[in-house]
Amino acid sequence: MTSAGQLLASLEAVNASSFPDEAERIRARDAVFETLRRIQSPWDIAWDQNWVNPAINAAVKTLINAGVFKKWADEAGGAPITCSKMSELTGADELLIRIRMMPAISGQFLVQEVAQDTYARTAWAKALAENPSFAGMYGGFYHELNSQMFRTLPFYLMETGFKNPTNVDCNFQFWQGDKNTNMFQYVGTNPRLKSDFNDAMECHSKHNLTPWVDIYPTDTVLASAATTGDGQSRPLVVDIGSGKGHDLKKFLARHPDIFTGSLVLQDLPNILKGVDVGPVIKAQPPDFLTPQPAESEGARVYFMHNVLHDWPDETAKNILQTLAPAMKKGYSRLLIHESLVSSVKPLSRVTVSDITMMACLAVAERSEEQWRELVASAGLGIVKIWRPVQSVESIIEVEVA
Template sequence: MATESKDDTSRPVDLSSAARPNRIEQVPILLKDITESVNSLTKGTDEDRKDVLVKCRALVQAVQTPRETMVDHCWGQMGAIAAVGFGVDSGLWVLMAQNGDKTQKVVDLAMSLGVDARLLSRLMRHLGAMGLLVEVGEDEYRPTNYTRCLSLPQIGHGYLGLTACTGAGTLKFHEFSRKRGWVNPLDPKDTSLMYAYGTNKHIFNWVQDSGYGTHLNDYLGGYGVGRPLWMDPAVYPVKERLINDANPSPDAPFLVDIGGNVGHDLARFHSRYPDAPGKLILQDLPMMIRQIKDLDPAIVRMEYDFHNEQPIKGRVVPLSSFSLPQFHFNPILLIISIGARAYYIHSTLHNWSDDVCETILTRVKEAMKPGYSRLLINEFVVPQIGAHWETTGLDMLMLTLFSSEQRTNKAWYDLVERRVGLKIVKIWSSGKGVESVIECELA
């Protein structure tokens, strides 16, 4: 067992503090706030529910001792991630969901899965202790809504495609930072993930080559579950801002999703606005486009690297290619500019430094039609104070896996207006812990 070092007496914090609650004086206040919030929760909004969740988290942390918080992180949460990932990969959660809500025995589950019963017992015991499974008796459990949802690829596969093959980048970040002089990392070619795994591959190539590409895509497909989407009228008025006054031609580019993965966002948009005019165009790297298995044929698939010239851009077209008999002048001399109504970029710019983002956005700027095209950036706008934990949590992923960041309001204006020369028309807020819509036009 470790003992106290000789210089412990010179430290500003006594070791006994680690055995005292973190903020015991806050408990009565938090209990009162939680009680009042819960009483009105059934009639409240999702924002009210999020506030209750934050307060409940604060209550747990107030009652915990520093040692318990540390052990929760290092033992409890790490162990839970290991056990959950095992369950996803082995098919445990799918099997339990198929069995229904009845009590299920470890020995029966292990036999069906072909796994070691003793191993499964240890893993499920920990998940029961963490409150993620309902322990009924010795080696007997009932599923919870959480474990049932782990059978869904959009939820369960996040533990493999997002965490299992990238986690070392987070765990080794302190070491990566120390060896680089404790500076804020900005180089997309030098990330903590690359350092931890000894690779020069960007995260998406790394995940794909590690065999978890489909898992990551599944996770991204469920990214917005239970959260307002950018095209919801309460977030961004699509009809008023985009559909009205759009080019009615069925061949005109309407919405271009740049870096849109396998088309999750455009599929949702097409479902909600099936009569939107023109073409919906999905753009991403060939390795992403080729992974598409099920996408409405109305969505055009285009292989494209957003560092290069945008192919959907304003261009000159001879009027002779149109049928307009009412014009009586030389049709060969008349030209018409055609550009997309909107260029949409969702959760992509946060993967890159300002220098790279400047190039990406400049490509869009060059393609936009004056007075017609809009750029919609669907990203977090981090408040200076009071940021939601989902926002800061994703910022930590960007930091450790991409050497990039979630941007503040000030940072977005600096990037979009000062560096690129576009104008931010308005930032449409979606609520706490949800991406905003940053609407831009040519200045």
């Protein structure tokens, strides 16, 4: 038998920096979560899912809106702070902060209570102050999209006889009450959502996923471009459907000396509006269901991150077939950065993403076999699948067959 004291003593010094790399941290985190599930009673689990999660999200969003985390960092220097000082800095009611909001998030160990009514920041609280995109996830992305879709999904599935959704007229349209709308239109035209949606995608890429430049040997992109003589005349990387360009920025950080215009960011005009990509990255607004512009033909790499999982197989096939003519045989590569659902014990981060895709678009994350079938159906061939241990996503390297 293990006492609570023995368990706590063994865990006391463990934190995110206790592990040699991200894969080991994720492995440990998932093991601890599995242990938590064994310790919890059925009521514990139901309490977390139905009361704790929505209540704490509401408290966190309230504190963000009041400016607590930002002013805590800017004016208090990030040091431990009293609730009365938080109230003074933000103008928020001290009682609201002291007896309602801060105890709620402290009880979830999101901040540390170091003395009566006095709190110290955690890494999470620091991120809310220092990274606007991180704070944005608690805004429109949650309140205008995710929570709404998940709320209606069980009712939609009941209405359809619990069939696996494959029709584009799906839960999203059921929630909106309009068969003529779609998620991408809604995101692009909802002022309370668009910026926060881009923030959420940036954070998902930055914090939940292994950077693609750590999965794929990007040095080969530069080396091959140099040997062909195309490095100065054709783009190195064309990022298709890429939002704010976070993946191109990762490439640029790894290879800062590349020439201006060698990286191309492509997305819809309303998504690109207001996005600052800097001088090296060139923004283009083509739809990925239309041919590549002439200046982007023959690129060394075409990159799609979480694009194809937004679409059913037939549309995804059309996207690939539309791109293929722009690829130079023997030179161009398409890198598909997507989740692969394992046939045994798939990662929870992948299965949660799968439910999300079903709720908003009636599509699904794909297995390796399904990806191979899709790529082959478009007349392309898989060179290699780069699949790191404990990573949500892999990179499927594709060439013209």
